[in-house]
Structure formats: C-alpha cells, structure tokens
Amino acid sequence: MNGWFLVLPLLAAAAVTPRNDTVAGRFVVEHPTLWNLGFEWSIEGDANRNATVTVQFRQVDETAWRTALPLVRIGGENVYRRREHLDYTVPEGFAGSILNLKSGTEYECRFQLSDPDGTSGEATQTVGVRTRTEPQPARDGRVLHVYAVDHEGPKEEPAFTSLMQAYYGAGLGDWSVVRERPVQPGDTILMHAGLYRPERLNYVDPQMTPFDGTVSLTLKGTPEKPITIRAAGDGEVVFDGAGNHRLFDVMASHHHLFEGLTFRNTDVAIFAGQKDVLGAVALTVKNCRFENVGFGVWTEYAGSSDFYIAHNLFLGRDDRFRLIGWTGPLWVSAGPYGSHELTSYYAIKVYGPGHVIAHNAIAYFHDGIGISTYGTPPEDPDQRASSIDICHNDLHMFNDDFIETDGGVHNIRVMHNRGVNAAHGGYTAQPIFGGPVYFIGNLLYHVPSGVAFKFSAKPAGLLVYHNTIIGEQIIDDPSTNMHFRNNLFLGRDTPDRGIMTWANATDSYSSDYNGFRPNRGVAQQYRWLGPKPGQRLYEPAAGDWRTFATLDEFRTATGQEQHGIEVDFDVFERLSPPDPTRRHAVYHAMDLNFRLSPSGRAVDAGVPIPTVNDGYVGRAPDLGALESGQPEPAWGPHWITHQPFYR
Secondary structure, three states, X not given: OHHHHHHHHHHHXXXXXXXOOEEEEXXXXXXXXXXXXXXXXXXXXXXXXXXXXXXXXXXXXXXXXXXXXOOEEEOOOEEEEHHHXXXXXXXXXXXXXXXXXXXXXXXXXEEEEEOOOOEEOOOEEEEEEEXXXXXOOOOOOOEEEEOOOOOOOOOOOOEEXXXXXXXXXXXXXXXXXXXXXOOOOOOEEEEOOEEEOXXXXXOOOOOOOOOOOOEEOOOEOOOOOOEEEEEOXXXXXXXXXXXXXXXXXXXXXEOEXXXXXXEEEEEEEEEEEEOOOEEOEOOEEEOOEEEEEEEEEEEXXXXXXXXXXXXXXXXXXXXXOOOOEOOHHHEOOOHHHOOOOOOOOEEEEEOOOOOEEXXXXXXXXXXXXXXXXOOOOOOOHHHOOOOEEEEOOEEEXXXXXXXXXXXXXXXXXXXXXXXXXXXOEEEEEOOEEEEXXXXXOOEEEOOOOOEOEEEOOOOEEEEEEOOEEEOOEOOOOOEEEEEEEOOEEEOOXXXXXXXXXXXXXXXXXXXXXXXXXXXXXXXXXXXXXXXXXXXXXXXXXXXXXXXXXXHHHHHHHHOOOOOOEEOOHHHEEEOOOOOOOOOOOOOOXXXXXXXXXXXXXXXXXXXXXXXXXXXXXXXXXXXXXXXXXXXXXXXOOOOOOOOOOOX
C-alpha cells in the first residue's frame, strides 16, 4: 500500500511535465478560394514554442519551388469576453495561407515541420490543391424564359410569368407549394426586363408568394451544373419586395447563381442560412444591384460554404449626408444629425468556410461586410469560418465598421479594400479564434473614434501588413500573436490622442518597418502594453501601460520598431487629413489621392514579405497600401464606370 502512495505522485508529475519536442498531428487543407489557399496543422508538445513550419509551393507544370510565408504558430491563447460567457483556448498547432495565386490552377504545396528539440510523426506534408474558378452557368442545360406580368410582345419558349413558376412549376394560391415541374441542375432561368413585385396580400399573387412575398428556392445544383437565375440582357430586371421582410430565402439551396439582377425594397434581400438550422452551399451573387435594403446577403449557418459574392452594388437606408455613430460621442439620437435607428444592418454577413467577397461597392449600412460573431467555433473544419477572402471592396459611410472579421477562426484574408467614413471602427477582429487573419493593403480614411483596427475580445493571430491608415490606432484590449509590418499610420492632429497603441496579451508579438505621423501638440504618442517573456496568459493592470513621446524612446525601451520611421503627409502626392473637429463630415474617395510621392520617406522603407509584396519596385518595398510606380488596385465592381458609385 505504501509503495503505491509513493509511485502515484511520481506518475502524476511525469504526466504533466511539458514536452519541448513536437509531435505532428492532423494536417487540414481548407476550402480553396480563387486566389488563396489555407492550411492547418495540429501538434502536441513544443512547450517552449520554438518549432517552425516552412512553406514552399509551385504550379504543377513548373519545376522551381517558391517560398511562401511560414505557417503561424498558434495555441494556448485565451480568447474571451466574460460578459458573453465566451472563454476559448486555441488548440496547439500551426495555420497559414499561401497568398496571391492564380485561379483555376493546380499547385503542389510542401510543408516542413522543424523543432530543435526533435519531431515525431509525419514532419513533412506535400499536398496538391487547385484554386477555384469564378462560377459560370452550365452550357448544356435548358433555358427557361420569365416575363413580367405586364409584358407585351413576343416571348421565347418555354415562357413563364414568374420565377416561381419557372423554378418549380408552381401555381396560384394554395397551388404555390405544388412543385411538380422543378428545374434541373444545369438549367438557366433568363429573367426578361420588367418589375417583379409580389402582391403578397393577394391570395392569387401573380408572383406565387402569397402572404409573405418571399421567393423560397430549395433545389440542388452541382459544381458543374449550377442552377442559374440571371438577367436576359434586354433591360433591367427588378425584384421589388414591396416592403416585405425576406425577398429570397435560399438557405436550403446548393450551387445557385444569381447574375445581373436588381433587388430592392426589402429588409433581407437574400437570406442564405440560419444558425443551427440550415445554410446554402456554393451560392453565387455577381453583377447585381441592391438598393433600399436592410440586409443584402446573409447567412449565419456554420455549414454554409464557398459563396462567391462579387462585383455587386449595395446601397442601404442609412443617412447619406452626415456620419452618425451608434454609441459613444458619435451617437446622436435626435436633432440636426438625425437618428441612430438600425435601418440597414450589414450588406454582407457570412459564416462557414471558403467564401469569397470581392469587388463589391457598399454604402449606407451599419456595417459593410462581416463574419458572424458566432461564439466558440465548431471543431469540424468544414463548419468554421476559415479560408475567407474579403478583398478589393469599396466602402463608404457606415455607422459602425467597414469590415468585421469577428468570429473568424483561421486564414481570413482582408486585402486591398478601400474604406472612407466609418463612425466607430475600421477593420475589426473581435475576436479571432487563433488566426491568422491577414489585413493587407487596405486603405482607411475618416474614422473619428481613432480605432483603425478594432482588436477586441482578446483576438489571436493578427497579421497587419502594408495598410495606409489616415488616423490613429487606439485600442486598449490586449491581443495575442499580433504582428505589424510596412504600414503607414498618419495622425489627424486629434487633441489628447497619440498615434499608436500596442496592447499585447502574450509574449508573441512584433512590430517593425512601419511609418508614423505623430499628432502635433500631444506629449505621449506611443503606448505599449506587453507581458514579460514566457508569459502566456496576461491580465494587465492599469500601471502596466508605458507611454513614450518619440519613436526613438519607444524603440529603446521595447526593442520594437528598429527600422520604423516618423513621416508626414508629404509622403503622398497630394493628401490632407480629415478635420478631427468635424466628426460628422462626409469625405469622398474620388477626392482622395493615396499615391506615394516618389521622393517621400515611405518609398523603399519596407521589408520584403514573400507572396505579399513580391512585385515591389526599387531597393525595397514601400510603406503603405500602394507601391510607388505600380498601378492602383481596382476597387468595387468592374461594371461601375461612373464615380462615385454611391451618388
């Protein structure tokens, strides 16, 4: 008996002794997008966190390997927001993306796990992955023609008088749910010019949507044979909800493609998924127009996947003439600045893997684009908000934020977006469950709150590269695994506010090669919060904050920003800051020139980052979102030739 009492404590001690070597676990290839690939690799061990994963890739028809960014070491970060009972610890592993690839192309990708303390298991992974292509209608399916009720003139056959009739073969009244002649995978429904507006309180509504006016589409296409609903090309096709709540409900659909249509006068234009119930798969919405809507495209379902929402125009209902926030000093509930009522919520909100949200123009919503905050992520990789691209969107006038990655898990790519006028925050992560989330090449102008990147609820895995921020970066909630490179932060001379705040929750952080324009008349420009080396869970106290008047003082004290510089607005060809005293003012992107002056200090002041700035010009990459001597990115839909899009 006594012998067992001696042995059991020894066994217990051995069981909890951390191991420094690394055991390779499950390797996950996430849903590919058109231009990026995401990966996850779980591990055990590596308690001293010195393991690394290098990444190489090549097209299958090439021999030379290219270097990509290494996978990011994740694990152990505590993501929490106590008032919502959120408390999540990131599992041990690595995650990361191979960026800026060609669509519809097969790549060979090689991953090498290394640890000075040793590895076991499969330490090398080589996988072949093909990027997706833009969804297109099938070429060999039937073509069905829909004409408005008041259409006069010839019709192409087979012809129908409503979308529901063509889609299901449905009838009027009770017969609207009789679906004896549904479309087949690969079929295309051509909507001819006209107004399609439900008479929802008419029992024999010609649109076959009595009482609610909702067009519910539930059929299943395939990747090769989607079900397509698009404009015929003979004039504008308008789906008008006549003030109803949901115009389209597609949450049971697979592989549906909407193109060239106008949606208006409804609370929710396209509802595509409800949490814990059902969600759409491979929904495509492109080259469409949304106006006077409360919500554009919306899914909260974890299994919704592989959406392609691109080249659309979204116009909400919010104030067009003054910037009004919903909280704090920007909240104006009455008087000359109007109301804070939630008249339009999000233009686009998604959950689930593999979504692409690109080249949209969005204005007059509470938020522009968002990932569902959702909560603790599911364990199944096919049920998480991972491998999502939000890029090349043009964003104007929001009561809250431009883009919210809140609730994302791994490999969220927010790249090359332009945001002007947001009352509360710019690009947000509240929270991210391990990451990485990539904020690359984004522009920001006029966010009066001073929260360019809203990092809240202890997000983990934040990579901030090559952004141009006209305003301060002020956020006090500590984040983990946060890294800044090649950014420009230019202050607006906001009273009593410094230019930059770093709030770190663990000892995994870095910041270098960034440019800062301090606010004139402010004594303390740089604020820093960081735990001691080796500290993984950190609850800061008020006295832990350190402030510095100059970048040199900050550099000497923290070891960060060894190559950082201070700049002014002469780094641009022609750009002035917004007036910090006019928080309700409205600025227009067409009046703003973010291009760098070739002789400015920001040129050649950055550091090379593989797959991020490979095409730089000169001795080194430039700071900020736009490389001098290179063409500007294309923001918004390709079919909008008049600017600004929101007028």
